[in-house]
Amino acid sequence: MDTENNILEVAKRTIRIESAAVKNLENSLDSAFAKAVNHIHTAQGRVIITGIGKSAIIAMKIVATMNSTGTPAIFMHAADAIHGDLGIIQKNDVVICISKSGNTPEIKVLVPLIKNFENKLIAITSHRDSFLGKEADFVLHAPIEEEACPNGLAPTTSTTAQLVVGDALAICLLELKGFTDKDFARYHPGGALGKKLYLRVQELIEQNTKPQVSSTSSLREVIVNISENRLGMTVVVDDSKLTGIITDGDLRRMLSTGKDIDSLTAADIMTTSPKTIAADDMAVQAREVMEEYNVSQLVAVDDNGYAGVVHIHDLIREGIL
Incomplete structure (x- = not known):
């Protein structure tokens, strides 16, 4: 395989094989899936997800997805489980075991131990009639016709199918819980994603200076104010009322224009209808207003009038833009 065409054909073949398996999962879903979701939803404990090899890696990803969408989950490696980690499992927990074949030695040792604890066992497997499939309380069938690996050895299509089933579980549970964007923000307080959901304009303007002149301020005063505050603009306020805005532009x-600058005041050059945003609005709304009007700053207002300035650099700094 030494040409670009050959490389692309192998890549496309891989995608075709895996996408066909994912499409087929729609037909493999049955009442067992719905019952498993309902059981997890009503269970008083956590979801313990286990597997061996590549299935263990998929288990870790599903755990992460469930935790971030409101379903408490813990990863337990199948090999470590039989050497002490079984203590992770508590009385009301639900166990999900992931295995393509359902017949690996570790799974055959682990499953009876889980059953002894009387925890409900959910299987994600490609083989219903495997040891795991027969022992599980609920079987989530993830059949595949072939691995994308030409040797049929490397788990590729099978792990993709497992991952999709896990995502389907997590999203169904999310819907049942009525999980909202505010809930999501509570679990994702860090990074740009969380900030888009909870960061407000007020928190941005608190980090900035608050440039301000009056409509009678001289041009010199305007220039000095803009220079000192380093926001590329100043706000014109008269008697606590927002009057206008003056930018570098x-x-x-x-x-x-060649006018006599010595006689000019702020009132002569200000824009009288500046774009504003409520200090209580979300930072992401500030981004939307800036994009809509093609401006780089907005005047923030609250019940007392002029509250501060939010600049495009604030949004860039916080990862909102």
């Missing part, structure tokens, strides 16, 4: 345009 307004100053450049004014200078190009």
